[in-house]
Amino acid sequence: MDVGTEVREKGYTGWEGRLIQRRFKWSPIARTGIQLAFRKKRFKPLFAISFLPAFFFLVGIYVAERLEDFRAFFREANSFIAVDPGFFRAYYSNGSIILFILLVLAFAGSGLIADDLKNNSLQLYFSRPLRKKDYILGKLAVPAFFVSLLTFVPGLLFIIFKLIFSGSFRFITEYPWLPLAVVGQSVLYIGFFGLYTLSLSAASRNSRYVMVLVVLVYFFSEILSGILKLIFRSPYTGLFSLGGNLNQITAVFFSQKTPYAFSPVWSFLVLSILAVAGFIFLFRKIRGVEVIK
Amino acid sequence: MTNVIEARDLSKWYGNILGLNEISLDIGPGITGLLGPNGAGKSTFMKLITGLLKPSRGRISVLGGSPWNNPVLFSRLGFCPEIDSFYEDITGLEFLLGMIRLHGFPAAAARSKAMAALETVELAADRDRKIKGYSRGMRQRLKLAQTIIHDPEVYILDEPLTGLDPLGKRKMIKLIRSLGGSGKTILVSSHVLPEIEALTSLIVLIHQGKILARGHIHYIRDLIEKHPHQISVICDRPRHLAADFVGDANVSRISFGPSAGEVVFETGNRDQFYDRLGKSLVEKGIEVEEISSPDDNLQAVFEYLTGK
Amino acid sequence: MTKSSVGDWYRAAGRVFRFYFFLARRAVRTRLFVILGLVPVALAVIVRVVFAGKSGEVMAVFNDILITFFLQFYIVVLSLFYGTSICAEEIENKTLHYIATRPVSRSSVIAGKSAAYILLQTVMVITGLTVSYLIMNAPSLKTGGFFPLLLRSYAALFLGTAAYTAVYAFLGTVLKRSLIIGLIFGFGWENVIQYFPGSTQKLSVVHYLKSLLPYRPVAGGKLSFLLFRLEPTSPLASIATLIIVTAFFTVLACLVFSWKEYRFDE
Numbered sequence: 001m002d003v004g005t006e007v008r009e010k011g012y013t014g015w016e017g018r019l020i021q022r023r024f025k026w027s028p029i030a031r032t033g034i035q036l037a038f039r040k041k042r043f044k045p046l047f048a049i050s051f052l053p054a055f056f057f058l059v060g061i062y063v064a065e066r067l068e069d070f071r072a073f074f075r076e077a078n079s080f081i082a083v084d085p086g087f088f089r090a091y092y093s094n095g096s097i098i099l100f101i102l103l104v105l106a107f108a109g110s111g112l113i114a115d116d117l118k119n120n121s122l123q124l125y126f127s128r129p130l131r132k133k134d135y136i137l138g139k140l141a142v143p144a145f146f147v148s149l150l151t152f153v154p155g156l157l158f159i160i161f162k163l164i165f166s167g168s169f170r171f172i173t174e175y176p177w178l179p180l181a182v183v184g185q186s187v188l189y190i191g192f193f194g195l196y197t198l199s200l201s202a203a204s205r206n207s208r209y210v211m212v213l214v215v216l217v218y219f220f221s222e223i224l225s226g227i228l229k230l231i232f233r234s235p236y237t238g239l240f241s242l243g244g245n246l247n248q249i250t251a252v253f254f255s256q257k258t259p260y261a262f263s264p265v266w267s268f269l270v271l272s273i274l275a276v277a278g279f280i281f282l283f284r285k286i287r288g289v290e291v292i293k
Numbered sequence: 294m295t296n297v298i299e300a301r302d303l304s305k306w307y308g309n310i311l312g313l314n315e316i317s318l319d320i321g322p323g324i325t326g327l328l329g330p331n332g333a334g335k336s337t338f339m340k341l342i343t344g345l346l347k348p349s350r351g352r353i354s355v356l357g358g359s360p361w362n363n364p365v366l367f368s369r370l371g372f373c374p375e376i377d378s379f380y381e382d383i384t385g386l387e388f389l390l391g392m393i394r395l396h397g398f399p400a401a402a403a404r405s406k407a408m409a410a411l412e413t414v415e416l417a418a419d420r421d422r423k424i425k426g427y428s429r430g431m432r433q434r435l436k437l438a439q440t441i442i443h444d445p446e447v448y449i450l451d452e453p454l455t456g457l458d459p460l461g462k463r464k465m466i467k468l469i470r471s472l473g474g475s476g477k478t479i480l481v482s483s484h485v486l487p488e489i490e491a492l493t494s495l496i497v498l499i500h501q502g503k504i505l506a507r508g509h510i511h512y513i514r515d516l517i518e519k520h521p522h523q524i525s526v527i528c529d530r531p532r533h534l535a536a537d538f539v540g541d542a543n544v545s546r547i548s549f550g551p552s553a554g555e556v557v558f559e560t561g562n563r564d565q566f567y568d569r570l571g572k573s574l575v576e577k578g579i580e581v582e583e584i585s586s587p588d589d590n591l592q593a594v595f596e597y598l599t600g601k
Numbered sequence: 602m603t604k605s606s607v608g609d610w611y612r613a614a615g616r617v618f619r620f621y622f623f624l625a626r627r628a629v630r631t632r633l634f635v636i637l638g639l640v641p642v643a644l645a646v647i648v649r650v651v652f653a654g655k656s657g658e659v660m661a662v663f664n665d666i667l668i669t670f671f672l673q674f675y676i677v678v679l680s681l682f683y684g685t686s687i688c689a690e691e692i693e694n695k696t697l698h699y700i701a702t703r704p705v706s707r708s709s710v711i712a713g714k715s716a717a718y719i720l721l722q723t724v725m726v727i728t729g730l731t732v733s734y735l736i737m738n739a740p741s742l743k744t745g746g747f748f749p750l751l752l753r754s755y756a757a758l759f760l761g762t763a764a765y766t767a768v769y770a771f772l773g774t775v776l777k778r779s780l781i782i783g784l785i786f787g788f789g790w791e792n793v794i795q796y797f798p799g800s801t802q803k804l805s806v807v808h809y810l811k812s813l814l815p816y817r818p819v820a821g822g823k824l825s826f827l828l829f830r831l832e833p834t835s836p837l838a839s840i841a842t843l844i845i846v847t848a849f850f851t852v853l854a855c856l857v858f859s860w861k862e863y864r865f866d867e
Contacts, residue, residue: 212682368704378695391620395703
């Protein structure tokens with residue numbers, strides 16, 4: 001190696017390489033423009049929404065394939081699209097809403113505690129004037145936020161838009177307890193799914209594993225309940241299904257017939273026990289000091 | 294001297310950020326120190342050498358071949374990464390056995406090599422403990438063990454002394470020096486000048502993706518020598534001490550620092566200044582609390598070289 | 602590629618296979634997945650006890666449920682986790698540099714790891730299915746009437762595991778958030794697409810798996826269009842498709858992993 005052959009003197013030095021010729025000289029401009037568009041805050045949701053018309057037209061193609069079936073369906077249109085407490089119950093019990101809640105929580109909530117455990121961050125939290133309660137509340141607020149966006153906000157909007165579109169307050173005078181039911185329902189989902197996500201997140205340091213668990217545990221309970229029903233032919237097998245228990249209480253909130261022929265108090269008990277067990281597990285897992293043998 | 298590692302006009306972009314800027318460098322057998330502050334481009338350069346990154350421009354050659362997608366090269370190259378990460382649920386011995394078996398060694402030879410590597414880094418007693426139970430220093434030693442286990446010709450060591458206690462550092466320095474002495478090619482990176490000084494006299498200084506200086510350590514020292522040094526003395530009678538040096542030709546500037554009792558001297562000749570300082574303190578009976586050199590570090594060299 | 606380099610590639614893949622099979626066996630999560638696979642065994646015991654000496658219809662339906670549990674839930678979950686882990690866990694756990702600086706090609710890493718995880722999953726799946734099937738069909742063990750169906754189930758589950766793992770492995774090499782996309786694919790697309798008419802069903806892996814097994818048609822009615830409708834593909838075509846899907850996505854994953862640069866979020 002040469003001695004003292006190269007010393008860069010003071011000041012800014014830019015890139016001194018050789019520029020290359022591009023075949024399509026406009027391509028970096030195009031690429032940068034597209035990247036910049038996606039960096040704008042509101043662009044991504046707007047871009048996603050802009051595919052809705054195409055999606056609906058795609059659904060139209062499906063409907064066209066099954067026109068006779070849909071004709072039969074719309075003969076009973078009145079009973080399907082009546083906006084009453086049953087409509088709200090149908091929304092909250094809808095499988096796709098639960099699936100989206102699970103996916104959102106899997107994405108946004110799986111690493112809440114798992115990442116802190118993995119990176120030994122709990123020591124950093126508790127070296128501040130924070131108590132376990134503050135930590136748990138702070139973490140719980142994250143799934144609570146997302147679940148409330150999918151439960152409380154739509155429920156409230158349904159009521160508001162029903163009033164606006166109907167042009168009268170008849171709906172709210174007919175069902176004055178409905179807003180409270182929406183609140184109660186949202187609290188149920190927020191509380192249950194919040195603790196569900198956090199306790200699973202505390203179960204492992206691997207947030208990928210937790211992501212799978214968030215979806216797996218829920219669906220497994222559904223399958224288990226179905227299998228047990230086949231074996232025992234008892235409505236009480238519904239107690240093994242997390243979704244079944246949630247639907248049971250949802251029906252009570254909206255004064256509808258419960259899906260299972262047992263008292264909703266049992267469902268409430270099951271969910272409460274699971275929530276308490278989850279909370280205890282979570283509380284014990286969160287420690288400022290970790291001892292590894 | 295045959296060059297083991299050759300870089301020509303090597304550049305690497307991360308999106309719009311230039312990580313390495315037209316690096317041309319040859320590295321031969323022996324120990325070469327790669328010195329630079331955090332974010333200078335040391336790890337980027339090492340990842341290019343070890344085929345973990347592709348050059349955006351230019352070329353890199355190790356033992357005559359490009360390291361990207363060249364698995365044959367890795368039987369002759371060992372890499373000690375900076376990142377502290379492992380397969381946590383297995384023991385140290387299992388980890389090393391796994392790594393050495395990937396090289397194609399049969400079971401018996403693999404076990405003997407793994408044990409030898411563990412002995413070298415003084416982890417033999419903890420070989421059956423799970424890695425997640427290892428301390429920071431043990432994890433660092435395990436990283437070194439997986440680097441040396443297959444006895445490669447080229448060692449790329451990214452901050453190998455991080456996390457080691459002073460005794461551990463000494464032992465590791467001794468090991469690296471012995472490897473360098475046996476004709477291996479070793480590239481060691483660090484942001485701590487004394488660590489590099491203890492390992493080698495051949496240094497490459499890197500900053501903001503460019504090579505600032507390269508050569509023997511004493512050349513770097515000469516640069517420091519030409520640049521006036523600051524020496525801070527905290528004592529009970531700073532003004533008395535300052536008065537004694539006003540007429541000294543080696544002292545270019547005297548100022549009083551923010552701390553009570555602090556006087557800061559600027560000198561172009563540190564050795565003579567320290568000589569005079571010691572005598573003055575004794576003669577005048579001045580009680581000294583602290584003597585330090587605020588700019589005798591890599592940061593000062595870089596600030597000097599980059600004009601900040 | 603010369604003969605010796607092909608041989609080297611296979612040997613390298615073999616070394617990778619051995620290491621990751623060992624690692625996966627030792628992982629704590631593997632134990633949980635094994636327990637999950639043994640749940641049908643417990644249920645089979647309960648069914649045998651509760652329905653001892655009673656009619657065979659529940660048994661037959663339970664056999665179907667078993668298959669559905671393994672086919673549409675268990676192997677999907679396993680291959681989702683293990684398949685996406687092939688690449689993603691090395692990035693997330695920042696252990697990629699260990700395997701990438703060994704004398705094994707990147708494509709052999711994907712191939713070896715895929716093989717290791719497929720074998721592990723197959724063992725877990727077949728163990729659970731075999732034990733629960735044997736319990737369910739204990740009275741007819743001597744006649745062995747259920748063996749053909751059991752063997753068909755093995756084939757379907759193995760091919761399903763391989764195909765799903767290959768798809769998820771490819772997703773893992775290409776996408777950062779491969780697990781969430783995998784969840785949407787496995788629990789969303791694979792379930793929903795079965796309700797679509799005609800050849801649209803063929804855009805799912807589960808269609809070909811179900812085509813390999815006996816199918817009970819669903820009765821019509823007002824809402825029949827909402828119920829599952831299988832227009833099966835021939836078994837031979839289904840097997841060929843599953844093998845092609847496995848090979849195609851594995852090769853793609855190998856190519857992407859060989860070509861792509863992976864950087865840790867630092």
